Structure formats: structure tokens, C-alpha cells
Amino acid sequence: MSPYRTGSPQAGRIIAIVADVMALILGLWILMYLLDANRANDFVQFVHDAARWLAGWSHDLFTFDEEWARVVCGYGLAAVVYLFIGHAVAGRMYRRH
Structure with a gap:
């Protein structure tokens, strides 16, 4: 067993699921907002509260005139980042084992 191996497939799976749930919450808020x-x-x-907390760093990042565009881009960016990073980390954990 190599001393450089870390993580496990189970941990990678959990990280991917958490990233998916975070993106789902953000996507659900975008949909709820658009459907009023x-x-x-x-x-x-x-x-809304959960999405606001998850997207705190990207909320109001964009200054579009239309509020719907700010919501879609701000919360959508957070969802994409969580999916990308979460699945990248999970993929690395899968490959290491």
C-alpha cells in the first residue's frame, strides 16, 4: 500500500452526493424564484435561506439590471462551482484507491 494514498471510494461518493445536494438546493431556489x-x-x-447561505460568496456578484438575471447567474454560478469542485475531489479520491 502506497503511503501517498488518501481517501476512499466511499468518501468520494459522499463528497459527490453533498455537492449534488448543494447544487440541487441552489437550482431549486432558482426555479422557485423564476416561477414566483x-x-x-x-x-x-x-x-431560500439554505440557498442564500450556500451562495453567500456569489450573491449579488453580478450587477445586471434585471433581478432575475442576477439570481440566475449568482446562484447558478455557486451551483456550478460546487458541482465542479465536489466531483473533481470525488474523482481524485476514486482514482487514488
């Missing part, structure tokens, strides 16, 4: 979901609904509020 009722923000007084508890589930909609939960998804």
Missing part, C-alpha cells in the same frame, strides 16, 4: 413561488410558504423560505 410563495415566499410565505415554509418550504420555500427554507430553500
